[in-house]
Amino acid sequence: MLKNPYIIRVYNDLQTKFNEQIEYLQAVKEFLSAIEPLVEQDKGLEKEAILERMVTPERIIKFRVPWQDDQGQVHINWGYRIQHSSLLGPYKGGLRFDTPVNESVMKFLAFEQTFKNALTGLPMGGGKGSADFSTRGKSDQEIMRFCQSYMTELAKHINENLDVPAGDIGVGKREIGYMYGQYKRLKGVELGSLTGKPVLANGSLGREEATGYGLIYFLQAMLNEENEEVSQKRFIISGLGNVGLNAIKKVIHLGGLVLAVSNSQGSLYDPQGINIKCLEDILVNHNKDLSIYTQERPHASFSKDSIWSRQIEADIALPCATQNEINAEQARKLIANGVRFLAEGANMPCTSEAIEVFNQSKDFIWAPAKAANAGGVAVSGLEMSQNAMRLKWSFEEVDEKLQTIMSDIFTRCKETCLAFDLGKNYAVAADIAAYQKIVQLIQMHGLV
Ligand code: GLU
Numbered sequence: 001m002l003k004n005p006y007i008i009r010v011y012n013d014l015q016t017k018f019n020e021q022i023e024y025l026q027a028v029k030e031f032l033s034a035i036e037p038l039v040e041q042d043k044g045l046e047k048e049a050i051l052e053r054m055v056t057p058e059r060i061i062k063f064r065v066p067w068q069d070d071q072g073q074v075h076i077n078w079g080y081r082i083q084h085s086s087l088l089g090p091y092k093g094g095l096r097f098d099t100p101v102n103e104s105v106m107k108f109l110a111f112e113q114t115f116k117n118a119l120t121g122l123p124m125g126g127g128k129g130s131a132d133f134s135t136r137g138k139s140d141q142e143i144m145r146f147c148q149s150y151m152t153e154l155a156k157h158i159n160e161n162l163d164v165p166a167g168d169i170g171v172g173k174r175e176i177g178y179m180y181g182q183y184k185r186l187k188g189v190e191l192g193s194l195t196g197k198p199v200l201a202n203g204s205l206g207r208e209e210a211t212g213y214g215l216i217y218f219l220q221a222m223l224n225e226e227n228e229e230v231s232q233k234r235f236i237i238s239g240l241g242n243v244g245l246n247a248i249k250k251v252i253h254l255g256g257l258v259l260a261v262s263n264s265q266g267s268l269y270d271p272q273g274i275n276i277k278c279l280e281d282i283l284v285n286h287n288k289d290l291s292i293y294t295q296e297r298p299h300a301s302f303s304k305d306s307i308w309s310r311q312i313e314a315d316i317a318l319p320c321a322t323q324n325e326i327n328a329e330q331a332r333k334l335i336a337n338g339v340r341f342l343a344e345g346a347n348m349p350c351t352s353e354a355i356e357v358f359n360q361s362k363d364f365i366w367a368p369a370k371a372a373n374a375g376g377v378a379v380s381g382l383e384m385s386q387n388a389m390r391l392k393w394s395f396e397e398v399d400e401k402l403q404t405i406m407s408d409i410f411t412r413c414k415e416t417c418l419a420f421d422l423g424k425n426y427a428v429a430a431d432i433a434a435y436q437k438i439v440q441l442i443q444m445h446g447l448v
Contacts, residue, residue, distance in 0.1 A: 001033075002029070002032060002033055002036065003036065004036050004039050004040050006039060006045065006046045006051065007032045007033075007036055007039055007051065010032070010051045010052055010055065011025075011028065011029060011032055013052075014028060014055065018104070018107075020104065021103065021104035021107060021108075022104055023104045023105050023107075023108040023323060023324070023348070024103075024104045024105075024107040024108045024111065025104075026108065026324075026348070026351075026352055027108040027111055027112055027348060028055050028108075028111065029352070030352060030355070030427075030431075031055075031111075031115070031431050031435075032051070032055075034427065034428040034431035034432060034435075035431055035432055035435045037420070038432065038435065038436075039051070045439075048442075048443070050439055050442055050443075053442055053448075054435075054438060054439075054442070055111065057082050057083060057084040057085075057107060057110055057111070058083050058084060058085060058086060059082075059083040060080070060081075060082050060083075060103070060107075061080065061081040061082075061083070061157050062078065062079070062080055062103075063078070063079045063080075063153040063154075064076050064077070064078060064079070064153075065077045065078065065079045065131060065133070065146065065149050065150050065153065066149060067142070067145045067146045067149045068145055069138075069142050070139055070141060070142055077131050077132050077133040077146075078131065078132050079129070079130070079131045079150050079153060079154065080101070080103065080106045080129055080130045080131070081127065081128075081129040081154060081157055081158075081163070081165070082106045082107055082109075082110035082127055082128050082129065083110075083125075083127045083157075083163055084107075084110035084111055084113065084114045084125070084126045084127055084128070085114040085125045085126045085127075085438070086125040087114075087125060087438060087441040087442065087445060087448075088114075088117060088118055088123055088124055088125050088126075088437075088441065089122075089123035089124045089125050090124065090125055090160070090161055090162055090163055090164050091125045091126060091127030091162070091163040091164070092113070092117055092124035092125055092126065092127060092163075092164050092166075092377060092380065092381070093109065093110060093113040093117075093126055093127040093128040093129070093165070093166070093168075093377065094109075094128060094129070094165065094166045094167050094168030094171065094196075094376075094377075095128075095129040095130060095131075095165045095166070095167065095168055095171045095175075095179075096109070096128070096129070096130040096131075096168040096169045096170060096171065097130065097131045097133050097134065097135055097169070097170035097171050097175065098130070098132075098134055098169050098170045099132060099133075099134045100132075101130040101131070101132050102132070105130070105323065106128055106129070106130050108323070108347075108348065109128040109168075109347055110126055110127050110128035111126070112126075112347055112348065112369065112370055113126040113127065113128055113377070114126025114434075114438070115370050115430070115431065115434035115435070115438070116369070116370040116371075116373070116374045116377060116434075117374075117377055117381075118434040118437045118438060119370060119371055119374055119409050119412065119430060119433060119434050120374050120377060120378040120381060120405055120409065121405065121408060121409075122378060122381035122382075122405075123381075124164075124377065124380075124381050124384075127163055127165075128168075129154070129165055130168075131146075131150055133146055133150075133170075134170060135170050135175070140174075143174070143175065143178070144178045147175050147178035147179045147182065148178060148179075148181075148182040150179065151178075151179040151182040151183055151186070152182065152186065154179075155182070155183050155186045155187055158183075158193060158194075159187070159190060159193055160190050160191070160192035160193045160384070160387070160388075164192060164193065164194065164195060164380070164384060165179075165194055165195075166194065166195040166196040166376075166377070166380045167196040167242070169241060169322065171196075172196075172242065173196060173197065173198045173203065173208070176194055176195075176196045176197050176198070176203075177197065177198050177201060179194060180193070180194050180197055180201060191387035191388075191390075192383075192384045192387040192388055195207065195380035195383040195384060196208075196380060196383070197383070202386075202387055202392075203383060204379055204380075204382055204383035204386055204392075204393070204398055205392070205393065205394060205395040205398055206379055206395050206398035206399050206402065207376075207379045207380065207383055207398075208242060208246070209246045209249075209250075209399075210246075210375045210376045210378065210379035210380075210398075210402055211242060211243045211246065211345065211373055211375050211376030212242065212243050212244065212245065212246025212247035212248075212249070212250060212320070212345065212375075213246055213247075213250050213375060213399065213402065214372075214373065214374065214375015214376065214378065214379075214402055214405075214406045215243065215247050215318065215320070215343055215345045215372050215373055215375060216230065216247055216250040216251060216254070217375065217402065217403050217406035217407065218343060218367055218371060218372040218374075218375075218406045218407075218409065218410055219316070219318075219341070219343045219367065219372070220254075221406065221407050221410035221411075222341065222343070222365065222367055222410060222426070223341065225414065226365070229254075230251060230254040230255065230256045231254055231255035231256060232255060232256070232257070233256045233257070233315040233316050234256075234257050234259050234313070234314040234315045234316070235248075235251050235256050235257065235258045235259060235260075235314060235315070235316050235317075235318060236259060236260045236307060236308075236312055236314045236316075236317045236318070236334075236339070237251070237258055237260070237261050237317075237318045237320060237345075238261070238262045238267075238307045238308070238318070238319050238320055238321040238325060238346075238349075239262065239263065239319070239320035239321030239322070239345065239346060240261060240262070240263040240279075240283060240288065241320070241321075242376075243320040243345045243346065243373065243376070244261070244318075244320035244321065244345060245283070247318055247320055247345055248261060248274065248276065248279075249276065251318075252273075252274075252276055256316075257273040258273055258274045259271065259273065259274070259312055259314055260274075260307055260310065260312050260314070261274055261279065261290075261307070262290075262306070262307035262321070263288055263290060263321075264321075265288065265289065265290060265291075265304070266290055266291065266302055266303055266304040266305070267290070267302070267303055267305065267306065267307035267310060268290045268293050268294075268300060268301075268302050269300060269301050269303070269310060269312055270293070270297060270299070270300035271299065271300075272297075272299065272300075275293075275296075275297060278293055278296055278297060279293065290302055306325070306330070308325065308326050308327075308330035308333070308334065309330060309333070311333075311337065312337060313337045313338045314334075314337060314338060314339050315338065315339060315340055315341065316339065316340070316341045316342070316343075317334055317339050317341070317342045318342070318343055318344075318345050319342070319344055319345060319346055319349035319350065320345030320346050320349075321346050321349065322346050322349065323346065323347060323348045323349060324348065324349065324350070324351050325346065325349045325350075326349055326350045326351065326354045327351050327353060327354055328351065328353035328354050328356070328357050330354065331350065331353075331354035331355075331357035331358060332357055335357070335358075335361050335364060339364075340363060340364060340365065341364075341365050341366065342358065342364070342365075342366040342367070343366065343367040343372045344366070344367060344368055344369035344372050344373060345369070345372070345373050346369065346373070347369045347373065348369060349369070350366075355427070359425065365424045365426075366426070366427065367426050367427075368426060368427035368430050368431075370427075370430045370431070370434065371409050371410070371413055371426060371430040374405070374406070374409055375402055375405070375406055378402060378405045378406075379398060379401075379402055382398055382401055382402075409430075412429075412430075412433045413426045413429040413430050413433065414426075414429070416429035416430075416432050416433045417429045420432060
């Protein structure tokens, strides 16, 4: 419940204007309630409309993307780029190609990205882009034509000093490769115009692993605080994209036991621990059909149910699929099944009601996406640095820098918890830490 009159007015105005934009309102509300005590203390904020400037994107670009399928049929999709904030540097954030994307999802992602990027300590503003296009079931040629058409329009709004997109759901190095090729045809060679590029095309080593590995580095720091470690812990990890898969690999490498994994088709539970070779074979050679796993490992079970609705006893949950994947009932189930820690690999994977359940449970500790999944964009920042210097760092160099960035973000959250008497509420701490930085930046930039 929001209490501060200024905050209530800002939120109510948004609600009136953007009544349908559920995800955007959800992300803003969570943020506003976290920073409420600071707003309460600073009466000057309202006159300067600081909060309004914080929650409103600087620019929204919407364009149509015409493309032709293999049969010659022409299709039209929508492309978006939300340039939320340039206070800290070029707008920075991924592109999502997925069917359920809309302006609400884009606005919430661009908003959160701004604060996440601020926490990395690197010079990056915040943005996010998308298309309501799914690569599923499309041929390679169709995907290439789509990416070229998408970039033909997007190129008018980006460059290495203005806005630097990267990947997200549905956009991996193949799509970035095609978009980068088209960008060069249109505007010439500009190494830092996109990140998440294939390593051969001046991408950074370690970028692919960065979000998943970074998530585990943050988790390690959080566990360390409790004198606990990843080794021997039982994990449930949703999502088998870039984030989930690399988180699984890191957990296994550190001696943790991954009991259950999932993708959009269903979930897999292996009480002996997921066999990574078997899983990767399914992802590469069997069209991601997880049910095949049980043929080789009959003691495992596949279900079409959500991974979060299954009865699995575990210690740590890592939601790495998509927004709002865990609801309140599932949150209660996790706690009843022994889960004591959670770190968000996806952006806003827990509903507000699920978060309430976590916060009310005395011994439950969780890490918010803004802090815990910042590793991907952080290494994107390192890719921009390498491109600007015309250098290439080794995997080990990048990974070491990533570890430092993640542990610094954790320290920042921990110190903010201490300063504001927040206990172990790292989510509120992350919002406050990023907010403090952004408020100062808005004020020092004048009327922007
Ligand atoms: N899409 C990622 C995120 O949500 C990475 C963005 C980037 O590398 O620019 O943070």
